Amino acid sequence: MNNSKKRVMNDLKVLRKNNIEFESIDTHTITCIIKGPKETPYEKGSWKISINFPNNYPFSSPSIGFLDKIYHPNIDFNSGSICFNVLNEEWKPIYTANHIIETFIPQLLTYPNPDDPLNIDAGKLFKLNPNQFNTVVKNKIFQNSLKK
DSSP, rough: OOOOHHHHHHHHHHHHHOOOOOOOSSSSSSEEEEEOOTTTTTTTEEEEEEEEOTTTTTSSSOOOEEESSSOOOOOOOOTBBBOOOHEEEEEEEEEOHHHHHIIIHHHHHOOOOOSOOOOOOHHHHHHHOHHHHHHHHHHHHHHHHHHH
């Protein structure tokens, strides 16, 4: 087993230990459910995300995407792609899947960056009318919960 696979297996052990439920899709990809952080408009929502570990993990960051629709300035509504510096530019090999699920994604949801949006409409609304933005997020969470 190469070092990358060993590291992924270790990351998965930590997720299990921390009671984070995930599903292995293949040797490089997992999916899990993340819940919206408290005291944010995302608080009552939950989303399925995909984490794809590259062959040279942990020296390169995993590819992460939302599989469920989410309205957020830094997440493409249609594809679920994420624009987040810590994943794209500031990744360090000490980071783990646990960091992604318990720290990075909650930070992204808590502190959107409307100045670097993937969802331009969400970025504009967040900057111009934060209360309306929060209402849109909550309405989309409610609509999604009806579909599940």
